[in-house]
Structure formats: structure tokens, C-alpha cells
Amino acid sequence: xxxxxxxxxxxxxxxxxxxxxxxxxxxxxxxxxxxxxxxxxxxxxxxxxxxxxxxxxxxxxxxxxxxxxxxxxxxxxxxxxxxxxxxxxxxxxxxxxxxxxxxxxxxxxxxxxxxxxxxxxxxxxxxxxxxxxxxxxxxxxxxxxxxxxxxxxxxxxxxxxxxxxxxxxxxxxxxxxxxxxxxxxxxxxxxxxxxxxxxxxxxxxxxxxxxxxxxxxxxxxxxxxxxxxxxxxxxxxxxxxxxxxxx
Numbered sequence: 188x189x190x191x192x193x194x195x196x197x198x199x200x201x202x203x204x205x206x207x208x209x210x211x212x213x214x215x216x217x218x219x220x221x222x223x224x225x226x227x228x229x230x231x232x233x234x235x236x237x238x239x240x241x242x243x244x245x246x247x248x249x250x251x252x253x254x255x256x257x258x259x260x261x262x263x264x265x266x267x268x269x270x271x272x273x274x275x276x277x278x279x280x281x282x283x284x285x286x287x288x289x290x291x292x293x294x295x296x297x298x299x300x301x302x303x304x305x306x307x308x309x310x311x312x313x314x315x316x317x318x319x320x321x322x323x324x325x326x327x328x329x330x331x332x333x334x335x336x337x338x339x340x341x342x343x344x345x346x347x348x349x350x351x352x353x354x355x356x357x358x359x360x361x362x363x364x365x366x367x368x369x370x371x372x373x374x375x376x377x378x379x380x381x382x383x384x385x386x387x388x389x390x391x392x393x394x395x396x397x398x399x400x401x402x403x404x405x406x407x408x409x410x411x412x413x414x415x416x417x418x419x420x421x422x423x424x425x426x427x428x429x430x431x432x433x434x
Contacts, residue, residue: 200265200274201258208274209262214281218254220414222292225249225388228417233292244396246380246388248408250293252285255384255413263383263413267318279325282412286329293330296376296406301327302338304382304390305364323381326410332379339380339394340367364394369401377406385411 199210224231225248226240234250253259266278303323320336327334342363366372380394395407 197273200262208265208277209281213258216258217281217285218256219285220251220254222250222289223417225251225385225409233294235294244392244399246391246395246407246409248294249385249388249391250289250408250410251385251414252282252289252410252412255415259413267383275321279321282322283325283329286326286410290330293408293410295330295332295379295408298375299330299332299377299379300338300371300375301330301332301334301379301381303336304380304394305339305341307341319381319383322383322412326379326381330379335371337367338371338378339364339397364397366397366401372398372402372405375402375405377408380407380409382409382411383413385409385414 196205197207198205199213200208201213201216202210204210204212222231222234223229224235224237224240226236226245229237231237234248236245236247236249262274262278266274301323303317303319306317306319317336323336324334342365372378378398380391382391385391391409391411398405398407
């Protein structure tokens with residue numbers, strides 16, 4: 188056992204049980220997401236975007252690993268802002284295991300490039316690292332695809348935290364991305380963008396749009412770690428209740 192583990196024993200960030208930053212019981216509480224079209228949020232094999240939902244800036248598929256809820260929010264915030272550096276290994280191992288379960292369902296070309304959603308210089312100074320870059324590197328290794336950090340760059344260094352914007356504001360807030368070296372795209376069949384949380388998908392679509400300005404026929408896909416529960420599930424559950432119990 189490491190001397191630091193004796194002086195500062197690890198405990199689960201969810202239930203505080205000693206031993207690890209995520210105990211085995213709490214790991215099982217992560218709710219796995221089903222394959223769906225990221226636009227209409229209805230079930231879709233291989234996480235493909237429905238043709239009837241797609242538009243020019245749409246991604247071809249978006250795979251989500253888990254539902255974003257109070258539990259996953261706690262873990263992600265500890266990873267991004269909590270200063271618990273050792274939680275990174277535990278969190279990335281969890282991602283790697285979940286990805287191994289679904290990777291056969293994600294359709295990728297042989298010349299796929301994996302790239303994280305870039306963060307601004309200000310955000311990088313605040314956190315000291317790009318958490319999405321670490322996740323993207325793990326995913327690229329698990330999928331046996333090339334990893335690149337500077338494929339896409341962010342124009343606006345003073346970008347607003349997406350978490351501070353409402354759903355409607357996210358749709359209209361333009362971050363501004365660009366591809367610094369279009370030559371890198373010439374021999375690529377697919378680009379796989381990695382993000383930690385997807386809400387409306389507007390950030391991913393902005394990135395897709397800037398990529399397709401360089402290569403219009405490029406296939407752009409994404410893997411995101413978390414996404415909130417779709418509204419249609421709540422509506423379906425409500426319809427299953429007796430009329431006198433519905434809101």
C-alpha cells in the first residue's frame with residue numbers, strides 16, 4: 188500500500204466508503220444509456236441519426252455511455268473541478284470498461300481520427316488540464332484509432348460555461364471553432380468527436396459544420412460520456428398512469 192493511502196485514505200465520492208474513489212456498489216449505480224438518435228431521442232440501432240431527423244450540420248451518430256443524473260454529476264464535477272487528481276484513473280477505467288461493452292455497435296471507418304472537444308485557454312488555465320482530452324485518449328486506444336488533440340481549435344478564448352446557459356441559450360450561443368490544418372482531413376474517412384456531456388448537441392453540430400466546410404462529405408460522429416434522461420420517457424411514463432394520477 189502507498190504511504191499516501193495510509194496517511195490520506197481514499198474514499199468513495201458518492202457514499203464515502205473507504206477503499207477507492209468509486210466503490211464497486213456505486214459503480215453499478217451508473218445508469219447505462221440505450222442506443223438512440225441524438226436528435227429525436229428515440230431508439231436507433233448503432234446510435235445512428237435517423238435520416239428524417241438529420242440536417243446538413245448533423246452528426247451521423249452519437250453514442251452516450253451513461254445517463255447524466257445526480258450521481259454522475261457528482262463524479263464528473265469531482266473529476267473536473269474537485270482537485271481529486273487520483274480519481275482520474277478510476278473514472279477512466281470505468282469509461283474503458285463501458286466502452287468495451289458497446290464498441291461493436293459503433294460503426295467507424297478504418298481511417299477514423301479521434302479528437303476531443305477543445306476548451307478555451309482560460310478554461311485550461313482554470314483547470315490545469317483538458318479533461319475531455321484524457322477521455323478521448325483512452326477511447327482512441329480502446330477503439331484502436333488515431334488520436335489527435337489539435338484537429339479542431341476554439342476561436343473564442345472567453346467562452347461561457349455551457350452549464351450556465353439555459354437549453355434555449357445553448358442553441359443560439361455560438362462558440363466558434365475552426366480546423367487549423369485542412370490537409371490533415373484528406374486521408375481520413377471519419378472523425379470521432381469526444382465530449383463529456385451532451386445537452387442539445389449544438390456544440391457538436393458547430394464542430395461538424397466547421398469540419399464539413401473543409402470536407403463536405405466527411406462522416407462526423409461522437410461519443411459522449413453523459414446525457415440527461417430524454418423527455419419522451421417521462422411523457423411515456425405519464426401516459427401509463429391512470430388519468431387521476433397524471434399531472
